[in-house]
Amino acid sequence: GENVEQHPSTLSVQEGDSAVIKCTYSDSASNYFPWYKQELGKRPQLIIDIRSNVGEKKDQRIAVTLNKTAKHFSLHITETQPEDSAVYFCAASRDQAGTALIFGKGTTLSVSS
């Protein structure tokens, strides 16, 4: 079955720096790759997603890139702010509906001011 590896497990940056989180997946049939942010004690919330027919997607300070050949995708956060501190999860799905998400183990991002 699908396996998603996520690195690093922890990431500490200074406010204003950029942060990059990388994920690799094993199932070449996966076609949907969302990123979720989970603040302490709260539910995961989608921050950005990308489908396999797109190589890059950007939403303000957040961008995701996908390399289907290498089977990896990355989250880029620019101009980080303290409120970006949270656990970030990447996920992959081969289901047409984008359900049955297989998650990476998560990255704890700490942004210090």
Next chain:
Amino acid sequence: KAGVTQTPRYLIKTRGQQVTLSCSPISGHRSVSWYQQTPGQGLQFLFEYFSETQRNKGNFPGRFSGRQFSNSRSEMNVSTLELGDSALYLCASSRDSATKNIQYFGAGTRLSVL
């Protein structure tokens, strides 16, 4: 518009008991997925229901089961509880349209098995 609602929020059970968790999806959403979240294993997919049928299944033992009702509400059952079943159980709903299928998560049910 109400979000995904999970009940109860907290549960304490003892080994060997069984438990039923409930999930009410966002109005109009027909797909409900269940996930187990633990510090060691992270978020793991349990199963997904769509139109009262299990559409996808993760790698969990048969002690974990679920069902979905005609109003899209879903329940998850765990029989013969083990200590290792202690976790936050999250459900997520999605519209299941052809164009956009974001999964929205509930706040979860925290299960403690003693």
